[in-house]
Amino acid sequence: MDAFEYTPLHGRVVFGHGTLARVAEELSLLGCRRAFVLSDLHHAKTAAAKLLEVLGDRAVGLSTDAVMHTPVEVTERVLDRVSEASPDCLVSLGGGSTTGLSKAVAFRTGLPQIAIPTTYAGSEATPILGQTEQGRKTTLRSLKVLPRVVVYDVDLTLDMPVRLSVVSGANAMAHAVEALYAKDGNPVTSLLAEQGIAALGRALPLIAADTQHRKARSDALFGAWACGNCLGTVGMALHHKLCHMLGGSFDLPHAETHTVILPHAVAFNRSAAPRALARVARALGVDDAADGLFDLAHKLDAPTSLKAIGMAESDLDKAAEIATSVPYWNPRPVDKGAIRALLEDAYHGRRPSH
Numbered sequence: 519m520d521a522f523e524y525t526p527l528h529g530r531v532v533f534g535h536g537t538l539a540r541v542a543e544e545l546s547l548l549g550c551r552r553a554f555v556l557s558d559l560h561h562a563k564t565a566a567a568k569l570l571e572v573l574g575d576r577a578v579g580l581s582t583d584a585v586m587h588t589p590v591e592v593t594e595r596v597l598d599r600v601s602e603a604s605p606d607c608l609v610s611l612g613g614g615s616t617t618g619l620s621k622a623v624a625f626r627t628g629l630p631q632i633a634i635p636t637t638y639a640g641s642e643a644t645p646i647l648g649q650t651e652q653g654r655k656t657t658l659r660s661l662k663v664l665p666r667v668v669v670y671d672v673d674l675t676l677d678m679p680v681r682l683s684v685v686s687g688a689n690a691m692a693h694a695v696e697a698l699y700a701k702d703g704n705p706v707t708s709l710l711a712e713q714g715i716a717a718l719g720r721a722l723p724l725i726a727a728d729t730q731h732r733k734a735r736s737d738a739l740f741g742a743w744a745c746g747n748c749l750g751t752v753g754m755a756l757h758h759k760l761c762h763m764l765g766g767s768f769d770l771p772h773a774e775t776h777t778v779i780l781p782h783a784v785a786f787n788r789s790a791a792p793r794a795l796a797r798v799a800r801a802l803g804v805d806d807a808a809d810g811l812f813d814l815a816h817k818l819d820a821p822t823s824l825k826a827i828g829m830a831e832s833d834l835d836k837a838a839e840i841a842t843s844v845p846y847w848n849p850r851p852v853d854k855g856a857i858r859a860l861l862e863d864a865y866h867g868r869r870p871s872h
Contacts, residue, residue, distance in 0.1 A: 522704040527645065527750050528661075531743065533670040535732075538565070541572050541609065544632055544667050553632075554579040554605035556596070556620045558612045565636065565674055569611050579603035581619075586772050587765050588618035588649040597626060605629065610665075611674075613686070614639030614772060621647045621663035633665040636674045638686040638718070638738055639773070640693050640746025643668065648762060655766020657754075664750070670743065672736045676729065683725050684818045685773035687718045687738055688811075690745040692776045695784060695798050695807070696755045697748035699791035701847045707751050708797070714744030715801035719814065726818050757783035759846040760861075764829070767840055774827045777820050778867075781812035782860050785870035790850035808870045823867030834861050 532540060545553060553576050557566035562582045570577050581596045600608075600623055610620035611634040618641060624631050625647055633642035645664035648657045678686070694711035697703060718741035724734035760779050764770045785808035788795055795807040804810030812822065821827050829837075838858035845852050863870065 519705065523702070524704040524706045525751065527643070527664060527747065529643075529664060530667045531670065532667065533740070533743070535672050535736075537669050537671040538568060538634065538674065539572060541569060541632060541634065541669055542574070542576060544669060545573070545576060545607065545609070548607060548630055548632070548666060550607035550630065551576060552578045552603075552605045553607050553609045554581070554600050554603050554629075556581050556584060556608060556610040556612070556616055556623070558582055558584040558616050561612055561636065566611050569609065569634070573609070578605050584612055584616040584619040586615050587655055587769070588615065588622050588647070590622075590649055590651040593619060593622040593626070593649065597623060600627065600629075607632065610634065611636065613637035614641045614689075617641040617665075618648060620665075622649055625658075625660060625663050628662060631665040632667045632669060634669045634671065634674070635742070637678060637682060637773075638690045638742035640690045640742045640749060643743055643746030644750035646749065650766045653767055655762045657762060668743070670739050672732065672739055675735050675739055676732070678729070680726050680729060680818075681820070682773070683729070683738070684722055684815075684820045685777045687722045687742070688777040688780060688815060688820065689773040690742040691715050691718050691811070692745075692757055692761075692780045693749035694745035695780065696757050697745075697752045698797055699787060699794035699849050700752035700755065702752050703794075704752070707748050708794075710744050711748045712797050712801045714741045714748065715798060717741030717744065719802045722814070722818060753847065755783075755846055756786060756848040756850075756852060759848075760841055760857075763837060763841045764824070768829060768833055768837065770824070770827055770829060774821050775824075777815055778822060778824055778827065778864055781808045781815070781870045782864045784808040784811060786856070786860055787848065787850050812870055824861070824865040826867065829865055831865060834858060834865060837861055
């Protein structure tokens with residue numbers, strides 16, 4: 519066994535069916551009595567309304583302002599309402615955008631968080647905040663943004679549309695894939711990464727065939743936690759740099775961008791991280807990780823090209839410039855020409871070949 523360092527993340531996980539009913543209890547365990555609830559317009563009249571019923575008079579405010587890429591101007595607007603409500607904690611219910619808004623508020627206020635994810639984004643399991651300002655997306659790592667409690671209620675995912683389920687799941691797998699070749703990778707995180715990829719790889723085709731498949735939904739939600747936990751304990755590389763750049767600078771949809779870019783980033787790193795990517799292939803039950811990820815997206819009718827999700831071909835040069843101006847660490851060195859070629863393949867939806 520090679521030498522390694524591993525720092526586990528602190529936090530409580532409550533996982534199961536019907537666990538939304540336990541949120542008030544978890545609030546009490548934290549010693550909190552006044553919760554500001556964050557959600558989005560999609561959940562405002564459904565799950566968020568149920569959450570408010572569960573909390574009763576413990577809920578002192580509600581925001582449904584969450585949007586993709588966590589714009590700083592939205593955070594500042596919500597902060598004014600949080601200040602007026604004087605809560606002692608935050609409770610977020612929604613996908614990665616809602617979790618991101620809660621983290622941004624927590625970072626500025628120091629308030630503890632309870633996160634209730636409704637997609638497979640995995641952000642709730644990480645001490646990472648990504649936010650956008652003036653057309654650029656930046657990330658920071660701080661334990662101040664790590665939720666104290668994550669409540670996973672499988673029932674909240676049963677109505678997630680197939681497309682969102684698939685791209686959200688691919689987003690989650692990206693966290694684990696990069697963890698396997700991260701600079702600060704370790705055997706503990708790698709075991710969890712492989713398990714998370716395998717769980718999602720099994721579950722997503724079943725969900726695509728039957729959105730009410732409860733075991734597959736449970737497996738996928740576990741996989742999302744496992745993959746998110748990986749991202750929380752090790753660093754990011756080329757894939758996340760490209761996705762952050764494409765989302766922040768060109769306003770591409772977050773999960774769809776991860777879905778398109780992942781096979782190409784994996785192919786780019788194929789020669790530099792063969793052992794790590796062999797583990798990805800094994801988890802998916804395929805011969806090659808990049809081909810397996812591309813074929814899975816195609817099989818599930820997920821987007822496989824940047825063109826299909828709104829990228830303009832005229833922006834590829836600018837994208838390559840931004841991506842290589844301040845690059846993340848990556849097992850294979852990056853240069854503008856190679857990244858431009860990767861982005862062009864991804865733009866046209868070609869099978870990854872790097």
